Structures are given as C-alpha cells and as structure tokens.
Amino acid sequence: MYKYYAFLFLFIHSQIGFSQTVSKTDSIEINGIFRKFIFNEPPDFSKNKSLIFVLHGSGGNGNQMLARVPAIAKASVSEHFIAVFPFGFSAIIANLPDSTNFDCIALNKPVNIMITNGTLDKTNPYEGGEVILNSGNFGRVVSTDKTFQYWSTIAGYKGKASMELLPDNDPNDGKTIEKYSYTGNKKEVVLLKVIGGKHDYPNDVDIHLYSWEFFKHIMKK
Incomplete structure (x- = not known):
C-alpha cells in the first residue's frame, strides 16, 4: 500500500504541456510576498495525492522547468501525483554549506x-x-x-x-x-x-x- 508524501525534487489558468490534465498558475502569500507556482490538476484529483515540488535552477522559472521535464508531466497523469513548479527567488538546496x-x-x-x-x-x-x-x-x-x-x-x-x-x-x-x-x-x-x-x-x-x-x-x- 502506498503512503502519501510531499516530495522535493536539486496559475491564472494556463494550458501547458500536461497530457490529459490541466496546468494552472496560482500563488500563496508568505510573509507579505505572493509566491507564484504552476501545478497540474489531474482528472482524478483528490486529497490523497502525492505532491512533488520540481525546483528550477539559478536564473530559471517555473515555466522553463515545466518545459524541460515533459516526462514528469506525463508521469503525473499515469502515476496519479501532483507536480508543482514554483518560481524561486533564492537558493534552497545543493551541497551543504561549510x-x-x-x-x-x-x-x-x-x-x-x-x-x-x-x-x-x-x-x-x-x-x-x-x-x-x-x-x-x-x-x-x-x-x-x-x-x-x-x-x-x-x-x-x-x-x-x-x-x-x-x-x-x-x-x-x-x-x-x-x-x-x-x-x-x-x-x-x-x-x-x-x-x-x-x-x-x-x-x-x-x-x-x-x-x-x-x-x-x-x-x-
């Protein structure tokens, strides 16, 4: 049996790249700043879905990352998980700082x-x-x-x-x-x-x- 997790993976409505699903743009307010992200809404959407955050690299954005990982977009439909592509503003994870x-x-x-x-x-x-x-x-x-x-x-x-x-x-x-x-x-x-x-x-x-x-x-x- 699967357990449900949120993973870190290194929308005004927008029809982008997800087969049989709809990608949307939304935002959430954190410390007075609205943080934008793209996510897929699978046809069998429910609360019991695993959540994957796909983070872009330096100088990138959520749209670019979505375009670079079509395999994840496709898998989100067949494997029944939700993929989120945030728009970052600073480094979050890499090698450990010294x-x-x-x-x-x-x-x-x-x-x-x-x-x-x-x-x-x-x-x-x-x-x-x-x-x-x-x-x-x-x-x-x-x-x-x-x-x-x-x-x-x-x-x-x-x-x-x-x-x-x-x-x-x-x-x-x-x-x-x-x-x-x-x-x-x-x-x-x-x-x-x-x-x-x-x-x-x-x-x-x-x-x-x-x-x-x-x-x-x-x-x-």
Missing part, C-alpha cells in the same frame, strides 16, 4: 535523500569550495562526498556504501554514473556520481523519472 556559510540550526534528523552531481560541475563544485555564478559568489560548500556522508551518518549507517555502475546508455556523451547507496530499515541515502558530468543532466538516465522511481520506492516502504 561552517563559514551556515547560520541554520542543524536538526540532525534523518531523511530519505538522493543526490546527483557531476564531477566537473563548476557551479555546484563536486569537491566543494566556492559557488560562483555569473561573477557572483554564493559562499562555500562542502564536497558532495561529505554531504552524502553527512546524511548517511545521521541516518545511522556505518561502513562503506554499496556501489553500482549504471548502464552507459549514451557512450558518446563522455559520462558514466556511479550509484552509491545506503539502504535498509532506515532512511535511504543515495548518491548518483556523474563521472565527467558538468552542471547539466546526465544522458544515461532520465534523472527526473529516476528521481520519481526513488520517491515511489520510498512510498512503498
């Missing part, structure tokens, strides 16, 4: 998480360091491996993660994907290490559908 760029109170609460990062990503550097975008400095982050280890430690795992080399479905793109996993009767922590990947999508898998499969697996536990 101690010089961190003023939040750590809850030390385990979560199910899948991290995807290219080893040649200069925007969100795999090895950690300063995040530079359009000549702007957004502070320092720790490495992806340390971020992965942080979450696995909080989840209670010890020892090495299991490693699987995903099929190289596009041998011409110069990228391969190593999947590192901590799984069991605890929160699951997964890293997709894209060898040769930059600040882009890997071609060997549809990362959006792969993320949905991760969510779906968690829902069944």
Whole structure:
C-alpha cells in the first residue's frame, strides 16, 4: 500500500504541456510576498495525492522547468501525483554549506535523500569550495562526498556504501554514473556520481523519472 508524501525534487489558468490534465498558475502569500507556482490538476484529483515540488535552477522559472521535464508531466497523469513548479527567488538546496556559510540550526534528523552531481560541475563544485555564478559568489560548500556522508551518518549507517555502475546508455556523451547507496530499515541515502558530468543532466538516465522511481520506492516502504 502506498503512503502519501510531499516530495522535493536539486496559475491564472494556463494550458501547458500536461497530457490529459490541466496546468494552472496560482500563488500563496508568505510573509507579505505572493509566491507564484504552476501545478497540474489531474482528472482524478483528490486529497490523497502525492505532491512533488520540481525546483528550477539559478536564473530559471517555473515555466522553463515545466518545459524541460515533459516526462514528469506525463508521469503525473499515469502515476496519479501532483507536480508543482514554483518560481524561486533564492537558493534552497545543493551541497551543504561549510561552517563559514551556515547560520541554520542543524536538526540532525534523518531523511530519505538522493543526490546527483557531476564531477566537473563548476557551479555546484563536486569537491566543494566556492559557488560562483555569473561573477557572483554564493559562499562555500562542502564536497558532495561529505554531504552524502553527512546524511548517511545521521541516518545511522556505518561502513562503506554499496556501489553500482549504471548502464552507459549514451557512450558518446563522455559520462558514466556511479550509484552509491545506503539502504535498509532506515532512511535511504543515495548518491548518483556523474563521472565527467558538468552542471547539466546526465544522458544515461532520465534523472527526473529516476528521481520519481526513488520517491515511489520510498512510498512503498
């Protein structure tokens, strides 16, 4: 049996891109600011639907993200979930900030998480360091491996993660994907290490559908 979750997935009425469903634009007021978002309304809409937030990258918006992930739009109909594409205004999630760029109170609460990062990503550097975008400095982050280890430690795992080399479905793109996993009767922590990947999508898998499969697996536990 499925459990119902809200996932984070790295409308005045508007007919956009969802087969057999309608995408709408709406907004919600938060601290005096109206935050805009796009969402799909499936034909069998009910309260008991899983909710996925699909966040765009720096300089993007909800419309652009919707256009880039048609597979999620299609899956929202066949898999019966609601997809929301917010219009962001600042960074929310990436590698963990280091101690010089961190003023939040750590809850030390385990979560199910899948991290995807290219080893040649200069925007969100795999090895950690300063995040530079359009000549702007957004502070320092720790490495992806340390971020992965942080979450696995909080989840209670010890020892090495299991490693699987995903099929190289596009041998011409110069990228391969190593999947590192901590799984069991605890929160699951997964890293997709894209060898040769930059600040882009890997071609060997549809990362959006792969993320949905991760969510779906968690829902069944």
